Amino acid sequence: MRFKDQFKFVRQNMKKNKTRIFMTVLATAMGCAFLIVLASVGFGLQKSIVEEITQDRLMTEIQVHGKENEENAGITMDDITYFEGLDHVKAVTRRQMVDQQGEFRVGEFRAEGNAVVVDFPSETKAGFELSEGRLPEADNEVVIGHDFAESLAKWNGKETAPLNEDGTVKEEFKYKGKLIGETLNLGVKQYEGEEEKSKTFDVKIVGIGKKPTKDWEWDPNIYISEKVLSEIEAFTGTPNGTVITPNLPAEERDLMEQRKDRFYSQVSIYADDVENVKTISETIKDKKYFAYSVVDEMEQINTVFLIVKSGLIFIGTIAIIIASIGIYNTMTMAVTERAPDIGIMKAIGANPSTIKRIFLIESSYIGLLGAIFGTIVAYLITLGVNWLLPIILSNAFGEPIPGDFKFSHIPLSLPLICIGICLVVTILSGLRPARRATKVDVLKAMRREV
């Protein structure tokens, strides 16, 4: 008997008991919806937490914070060279701050902030992005942070304070013009004995950094090249342009003056692929470096959520198993009711395996219908939960829930797992009735004695 005909036969039989079949499909659909909704909470929370962690951070990034058991714990150029020589390393970015509060002037506007020294070639490889302009090509070119313009305030030499109470620049003092192409005067200072000396370095603004991904982040820094830093160091006579104040204890002053190496405060290694992050991270940890990557954190979070999701799917599976009792009952009733028909079919030459297959198709069909309807219902519930729950919680606790926070999330794998579990469970529950159907005695069935 062809599969198409078996399926047609099954559909005909199911139409005879629409109410019973509907109730069985409903029970299965409820079981499936329960499984999916339950597990979707695990998936949703994991997704939201992971997104929160990975937001603004590259998965391929490994941050190196220093070295263990070394006299000199800072990261030096030798370390950078070692990192760059490792397999699967795409770029090694190193940032350091000019070790004093800089005074930046653009025409008659001025701001105070940090000058961050970056290696532009490696930053470009790592994916440093601009919102406007280009990256520096000459030594005296710089990139400014996205919010640098916001921090510039017109200075007229009078006592009138140009800032609001919250630290923002008053509207009438704000810089309104374009910054790209403008000359920025970078002022640094140093002491010679008791006397304060200052020097201004003129650099040209060629690019503006990309807006930080988080709303609360603020980037008023300027990004300068190592060449500019060298010039600053030549003036201050100290690495990183550190200021040696007259009141600094003599011991500390000696230490500072003896220090020759530059230390890189923010070192990040970028792997060529997420897959290789773990290997690189383990290699440098073996070499006693303090390294951290999001992947390390993700591994722990994913392990916890794997256990949580497995538990939720297990509980959901129990609901499907309970629904399968209904399928077993329905199929047993179907075999009993159709025993005369089964007897006639066997009498004229139906193979027992064909009869068994027909009943198994019927039970799996019920399971499949239940799984499909259950999945649709679960999607609707998920939409409802993600829309309604933030409103309820923010009203109840008075704290706003982040807009992109998902309490429930259904990845494609979840309905597929559910349909798989449902099919296995329903086939198993239909197996015994199907076997019973093959054992129907022809003569008893035709005499309506079964």
Add this chain to the structure above:
Amino acid sequence: MIEVKGLSHQFKIGKKGKETIIPVLEGINLKVDYGEIVTVVGRSGSGKSTLLNLISGYIQPTEGEIFIDDHNVTSFNESKWADFRLHNLGFIFQSFQLILSMTAFENVELALTLKGVHEKERKTQTEKLFKKVGLEKFMDHYPSELSGGQQQRVSIARALILNPPIILADEPTGSLDSDTEDELLDFIKQLNHEMGITFLIITHDEKVAKIGDRIIEIVDGALVEEEYAS
């Protein structure tokens, strides 16, 4: 074509361990040749239906062997019996044994469906056969909407649909009135003459018995008399 050798059968009744054995058939030997109509007669409980059920493979003999077309069918398992029945035997039952939830057309088509014939071919063959049995106007009727005679014709159409060389009939006229009975017997004779189908018919009706080329009587489970029709 059909050869029965030393066939015996016993029924066991009662609870397990306390069963009573009732012998039904004892040492039956029978041979039915190609194109013959053989009728088996006997009183109720004589064992004639049991003989037909054994030849149909619905029950297994306690002793003896049955050969159909040189196949020793007594060695067949259930699956092999099913295939053999589908391809070699047609069945006509006293109470028609039509599936009530299927139309007359679907009942006749069922054997073709079980054999795996394509839908289009099934439709052509089934419609052709309905014309042959004179029921082309009743194809879409359910069995409950047909008379006894019409139901038996549908049953015959189902038996004929796969062109079996042998048809086994158990009291085929048992549920029919006299006129319909005559019509059916004429149809059986016509099928035998035109298509050469072998019939083994179980009956207690003398009129039916007389259409046989040979009449066999079973008394108390033993074949006691064999009479050739004149």
